Amino acid sequence: xxxxxxxxxxxxxxxxxxxxxxxxxxxxxxxxxxxxxxxxxxxxxxxxxxxxxxxxxxxxxxxxxxxxxxxxxxxxxxxxxxxxxxxxxxxxxxxxxxxxxxxxxxxxxxxxxxxxxxxxxxxxxxxxxxxxxxxxxxxxxxxxxxxxxxxxxxxxxxxxxxxxxxxxxxxxxxxxxxxxxxx
Amino acid sequence: xxxxxxxxxxxxxxxxxxxxxxxxxxxxxxxxxxxxxxxxxxxxxxxxxxxxxxxxxxxxxxxxxxxxxxxxxxxxxxxxxxxxxxxxxxxxxxxxxxxxxxxxxxxxxxxxxxxxxxxxxxxxxxxxxxxxxxxxxxxxxxxxxxxxxxxxxxxxxxxxxxxxxxxxxxxxxxxxxxxxxxxxxxxxxxxx
Numbered sequence: 001x002x003x004x005x006x007x008x009x010x011x012x013x014x015x016x017x018x019x020x021x022x023x024x025x026x027x028x029x030x031x032x033x034x035x036x037x038x039x040x041x042x043x044x045x046x047x048x049x050x051x052x053x054x055x056x057x058x059x060x061x062x063x064x065x066x067x068x069x070x071x072x073x074x075x076x077x078x079x080x081x082x083x084x085x086x087x088x089x090x091x092x093x094x095x096x097x098x099x100x101x102x103x104x105x106x107x108x109x110x111x112x113x114x115x116x117x118x119x120x121x122x123x124x125x126x127x128x129x130x131x132x133x134x135x136x137x138x139x140x141x142x143x144x145x146x147x148x149x150x151x152x153x154x155x156x157x158x159x160x161x162x163x164x165x166x167x168x169x170x171x172x173x174x175x176x177x178x179x180x181x182x183x
Numbered sequence: 184x185x186x187x188x189x190x191x192x193x194x195x196x197x198x199x200x201x202x203x204x205x206x207x208x209x210x211x212x213x214x215x216x217x218x219x220x221x222x223x224x225x226x227x228x229x230x231x232x233x234x235x236x237x238x239x240x241x242x243x244x245x246x247x248x249x250x251x252x253x254x255x256x257x258x259x260x261x262x263x264x265x266x267x268x269x270x271x272x273x274x275x276x277x278x279x280x281x282x283x284x285x286x287x288x289x290x291x292x293x294x295x296x297x298x299x300x301x302x303x304x305x306x307x308x309x310x311x312x313x314x315x316x317x318x319x320x321x322x323x324x325x326x327x328x329x330x331x332x333x334x335x336x337x338x339x340x341x342x343x344x345x346x347x348x349x350x351x352x353x354x355x356x357x358x359x360x361x362x363x364x365x366x367x368x369x370x371x372x373x374x375x
Contacts, residue, residue, distance in 0.1 A: 084309070
């Protein structure tokens with residue numbers, strides 16, 4: 001692990017060209033960025049690809065980052081923009097959804113029940129338009145505030161609240177139609 | 184289903200997915216450190232100015248004076264050349280081009296006599312569609328796009344079908360199983 005622990009020092013060291021410090025930043029944020037990309041794109045290979053690209057792009061453009069801003073928000077903005085571009089690209093290059101893998105323990109009945117429910121919820125999230133899915137992922141996976149989501153997606157805060165609300169209503173309807181009535 | 188239950192379901196599912204799939208992140212930091220080794224973050228647009236104006240032992244006043252004097256000399260030479268050397272006059276008096284300094288207006292052109300619609304998508308328009316036009320109906324579709332310096336990857340979409348082999352491109356790359364065209368503007372190697 002890199003010797004410096006505090007984030008600002010790591011960023012300053014990265015700016016000076018100490019790539020090991022940037023490695024520590026990657027280590028701290030890779031899962032959060034991957035979760036964002038996976039939630040947005042619903043495809044592991046693309047999410048893996050763009051997580052890598054987001055850290056490269058952030059490093060190359062690190063001088064544009066202002067230290068008085070929250071670093072994670074800036075990084076998520078880069079990842080979010082890459083995801084949006086990839087989705088546009090995917091309009092012409094669709095990929096098959098990856099096979100579902102669920103670890104439900106040893107009980108076959110429990111495994112089947114979990115697989116069914118997870119598949120239904122997953123299908124519900126997949127079916128949401130990107131404009132609704134993106135703020136939901138930032139809210140429920142990345143745990144961002146409405147203000148931070150607005151910053152990442154370059155939207156007014158009111159629009160973010162509306163989209164999260166409507167996204168949840170849509171998801172709820174989809175799940176109820178699928179017969180998912182309780183958790 | 185209650186809203187609270189939905190919130191919890193969403194949170195749990197998204198976290199479970201990441202937990203299940205994040206095995207692919209193993210060693211990512213080492214790969215990026217290796218890739219970035221020896222590279223510095225790109226200089227910002229005002230970095231040079233900041234360095235020049237940074238206070239030093241000699242004092243900021245001296246630095247500003249040197250910069251000011253240099254600017255005055257360049258201005259005087261420019262005025263002299265414009266007034267006394269005819270060869271420079273047209274160039275100096277030419278109106279400013281539509282594109283900003285360093286940018287280039289590039290003509291994208293593709294023959295597609297049977298096509299109903301042709302668009303170009305690429306890194307310069309975030310892979311969104313910029314339509315080409317065939318105003319005279321000769322089957323040659325064109326559009327002018329202003330590109331900033333750097334590397335631009337793109338493809339044409341002719342009636343919904345990907346066409347990445349622009350004969351006028353500087354290079355072609357294979358990406359996600361299909362070909363894309365590449366144009367380099369200005370300094371080669373800057374990804375845009």
